[in-house]
Amino acid sequence: MYTVFAWEAYASGFPGCERMFGLFSAAEALKARGMRVTPQRIAVYNVLKATDDHPSVETVYERVRSDCPSISLNTVYTTLCKMAEIGLIRPIDAGDGLCRYDGNPHPHAHVVCTSCRRVEDLDVRIDLDEKEAASRSDYTIDDVAVYFYGKCADCRKLSNRSIRSI
């Protein structure tokens, strides 16, 4: 049973619990999978860990270049892809055709603004029974994603303003 609720608050209230949730350090997780620990990978990982927005590959690339100016976009792509494969980070789809990532790999809901495509974590209780899902579908369930779609406060203000200005 996945309970998608208050995870970030819970984790931040219990420093040191990362291991409980499978959040090993990046270096540790890479080594455990036989992958090399390189400065590029650490830098990419740090970019994701340092923010709670959900940057696209291109955005990660721009940010990581301050730490690692010679890194290539290709390396950012492959690094993010591999880290997502081993569960260190989580791929996010905001419906804008870009590949985004979340530094928090634990299942949790997201809310996507359908105007500006910003993505935020959503602290809402949702009970998802993966056993029921598996029994009804003949799939083995490994993961779940929940997306809410709507308008953020900023975009609501903008649309109100444009209506008024007519």
Next chain:
Amino acid sequence: MYTVFAWEAYASGFPGCERMFGLFSAAEALKARGMRVTPQRIAVYNVLKATDDHPSVETVYERVRSDCPSISLNTVYTTLCKMAEIGLIRPIDAGDGLCRYDGNPHPHAHVVCTSCRRVEDLDVRIDLDEKEAASRSDYTIDDVAVYFYGKCADCRKLSNRSIRSI
């Protein structure tokens, strides 16, 4: 409150209830939005309605050419995009970089095979409180999507076979 459960079974057991669920005929929905009703649009819509898989744009294109041989891929793209905009159909992301669509626009869960990327409807109860989501996020919530990820029975068989054959 969205309750994502047994919707297809419910709807199929009550023929004629489409209007209850906002499922007007394609022609009706297009007209209501001031969009023209063309043979191409009807043909594209019928392709989606005739299947319970979740075809990509390219797949819709291949199938619709039996009804409408001269249709262009561009028209399929724009038609699907506009129909999704007005809520006639639902865009689906299977994580393979393709744009897929579901002829059933009502919120319901999906399960995605991470090997072959097939997508199936999932008949599982999930209670999602969009009011709670809105109150916690300062977003107005219009829609929700739930994806389970795992392996389908066919891909499990294939991976077992390949392990045995080593």
Next chain:
DNA sequence: CGCTTGTGGATAATCATTATCAATAGGGAG
């Protein structure tokens, strides 16, 4: 029937992502 305007289709352009491949560097063996 004729007019207006949204739409379709052919083509080209865009752009995110992936492939290629030689040079480089991680990290275990000795």
Next chain:
DNA sequence: CTCCCTATTGATAATGATTATCCACAAGCG
């Protein structure tokens, strides 16, 4: 500590899904 093997990096090119352009056409109105 050094060497060596091999995964990784980065420059470049290629791929391929999606989007833009633009003219001809036809839907829908009177």
